[in-house]
Amino acid sequence: MRPGLVTVGVVFLVLAGGALVTVNLLPAASAPQQDQFTLAPTEVAPDGAGATSIPGTASSGAVLTVAWRTPGPLSVDLFPAGRCPSGSRTCNPAGAVATWSGLAGSRWSINGPEQFPYELVWASNSSVPMNFTATATETWNSTATSPIWTAVIVDAVAVALGAVGAVAVFLGLFLRGGVYRGPAPVVSRSAEDVEEIAGRPPKS
Numbered sequence: 001m002r003p004g005l006v007t008v009g010v011v012f013l014v015l016a017g018g019a020l021v022t023v024n025l026l027p028a029a030s031a032p033q034q035d036q037f038t039l040a041p042t043e044v045a046p047d048g049a050g051a052t053s054i055p056g057t058a059s060s061g062a063v064l065t066v067a068w069r070t071p072g073p074l075s076v077d078l079f080p081a082g083r084c085p086s087g088s089r090t091c092n093p094a095g096a097v098a099t100w101s102g103l104a105g106s107r108w109s110i111n112g113p114e115q116f117p118y119e120l121v122w123a124s125n126s127s128v129p130m131n132f133t134a135t136a137t138e139t140w141n142s143t144a145t146s147p148i149w150t151a152v153i154v155d156a157v158a159v160a161l162g163a164v165g166a167v168a169v170f171l172g173l174f175l176r177g178g179v180y181r182g183p184a185p186v187v188s189r190s191a192e193d194v195e196e197i198a199g200r201p202p203k204s
Contacts, residue, residue, distance in 0.1 A: 005172030019158035025053035033057075037136040044074070044124045047196025049086025053117040054136045064113040066098070066120065072130045074101045076122045078108065080115035089123035110118035113138065164174050 035056050042050060056064060068076060077084070077096040084091035093099050095119075098108045123133055 002172045002175050005168050005175070006107040007172075009168030009172055011127050011171075016158040016162030016165060018083070019126060019154055022081070026163060031142055031147065033140050033142045035136075035138040037134075039120075039132075039134040041115055041133050044070070044130050046127050046129060047124060048129075049089040049121070050120055051121040051191055052134065053087075056116040056118070056136070056138045057140070058114045058116055059138075059140045060112040061165045062113055063109055063111055064118075064138045065088070065107065065109040065137065066118070066134065066136045068120070068122075068129050068132065068134040070122075070132045072124070072126050072128070073102040073104055074100075074122050074124055074130075074132065075102065075124075076120065077105070079119040079121065081117055081119070082115070083119055084119045087114070087121055087179065091121060103160040107174060131181040150195065180201050 037054050037056075039052050042052075044050060054066065056062075066078060075089075076099070077091070077093050078098040079091060079096050083095035097110065099167055100106045117134075120136075124130065
């Protein structure tokens with residue numbers, strides 16, 4: 001048995017197994033992603049109305065937060081895609097996912113937005129103009145994926161490393177120690193072979 005060779009083989013096998021598990025079994029790392037939308041201050045005329053589209057990324061794991069503000073009371077509705085294509089105050093509020101009436105601002109969040117773009121529609125019953133601002137933020141975690149060829153290369157290297165480790169363990173267990181040492185010294189067994197062992201021709 002050759003302990004050193006066995007140790008090297010075991011290390012190679014552990015490294016190969018760790019690489020295979022890391023690439024194929026462990027969950028991929030996730031990275032936070034974010035979409036942001038900002039509506040610059042927009043003047044709302046007396047008894048006027050307006051609308052804006054809020055873009056985003058449909059994701060069941062996302063959170064969409066919409067906030068709006070104005071110095072005076074407004075009626076504001078938030079519609080999912082297709083529910084208010086005209087962006088008009090005449091759209092049926094029953095199709096809205098959020099509705100505010102007579103407020104000067106609010107904040108609203110929904111989990112798992114699946115329909116984009118959302119349509120934010122506002123209408124004023126005031127006799128004076130006012131500025132309207134709105135923001136929207138969507139956050140979610142995106143799984144980082146590696147190219148398929150990267151996984152193939154890592155798997156191939158791990159398999160090769162494991163094969164080398166297995167061979168090293170096998171040889172270390174069954175290969176006789178000291179196989180590369182020189183021949184054992186010749187020992188004289190009688191007085192007659194002393195000169196022959198010493199390399200001198202025997203006496204005649």
